[in-house]
Amino acid sequence: MIAVPIIASSVEEAKKQARKAGLIELRLDYIQNLNEKKLEQLIAIPNKKIITIRRKDEGGKYKLDEKKRIELLRKAVDLGVEYVDVEARTNENVIKSLIKGKSKIIVSWHNFKRTDKKQIQETYKKIKRLNPDIIKIVAFANTINDNLIIFDLIKKAVKDKKKIIGLCMGEKGEISRILSPALGALLTFGSLEEGKESASGQITVDKLKNVYKVDKLNSKTKIFGLVGNPVSKSKGYLIHNNMFDKRRINAVYVNFLVDDVGGFVNGFKSIINGLSITMPHKKTIMKQLDKVSSTAKQIDAVNTVVKKGNQLIGYNTDSVGAVKAIEKRIKIKNKDFVIIGAGGAAKAIAFGIKKKGGSLIILNRTLEKARLLAKQLHCAYDGLNITHLNVDCLINTTSVGMAPKTSKSPIDKKLLKGMVVMDVIYNPKYTKLLKDAQANRCKVISGEEMFVNQAMEQFNIWLK
16 A cells, blocks of 8 residues: 655645555644635545645644644544554553544654664564554664664554554655565555655655555565665666566566665565666675676676575676677677776676677776786787777777766767767766767667666576
């Protein structure tokens, strides 16, 4: 179940927003000059609703006296609104009196700075003693593993047969907004649209419903995701969740914003089924795995992890993804390739080209890095100050041209002649390098194609 916070400043705007939603949380602390008449008008909105009047010291907007706020909450209960939210820090006698009314009472508690396990456990016990209809506990996630504290809390509440809403705020808490219902939480909150969030880390209701299929997740849902930092620009969640949906697989794919990959693996190993790995963890993840494929060992990077039994096994699909994209335009064997860049992506693609019998030159701004990679690959290398190129295919593996700096290219347009040009960047789909190549009548390969190819390889590894 998804509740949509309505954060309008007027009754008319609230009514307008509510038409686009199902279950709504009417954040009445946002309503200007709130009074009983406006309360009655808002409660008349036909949606099922949660009434919330959040005080300023509780992270809300309400600035008037506490007595008036309680009067409005009592009025909402008397009018029989479906749910009324009251903070756990409210006077205990007031909470008990509201619980006896017509509405279902949500007793809520928030920590906007951190997720403290002991504090949360004690708060849960305190609220539980009041015996409300629903317990709501929300805390700010400073690490990805903070979500595990909330997940354990949800499991505890389910065992106690208590209805609970448990979430983490912040970018690192986004996964809780997707996964908490699967673990047994009563509902999650989704903003009407971007820019209308009532709390940090809130995801739009459209994404929750149509991408993550939150309403369909349950205790048997398999969990996959991207591990990296940053992860917000990746499109993997769109590809993988779409594939799960098309094949009617009970699974979900989320973004894990991870600083400490070792801590993540130790904490999440029991609940994940497979992972995509991106920078900066492609190499460091290898120490956390039980097995690594021979290809990934040679490339010295893992971008795919699957759990078999209790073992985590690492693979690399970047190489295959690139090779498939290239061979749609040109056969690799006996052809000449130039790769710009000397990082992990360059090594993975170079490995695939060498394996298929292609010839290589590595170009890089830092000549020493080019030399070191060329030594591993037994190929030529040079700097970027070149005056001509006579090759069959040029591949950019650097970030030059990536959004927002889309006006840049790693190489001069006049050098792009009579070749296939590939860019691993997929935001934008067509970089300046590719546009220059097209203008010179070269065949081009966007990073999106390689990305989709490697994602499909990951998908196949996970579901073998």
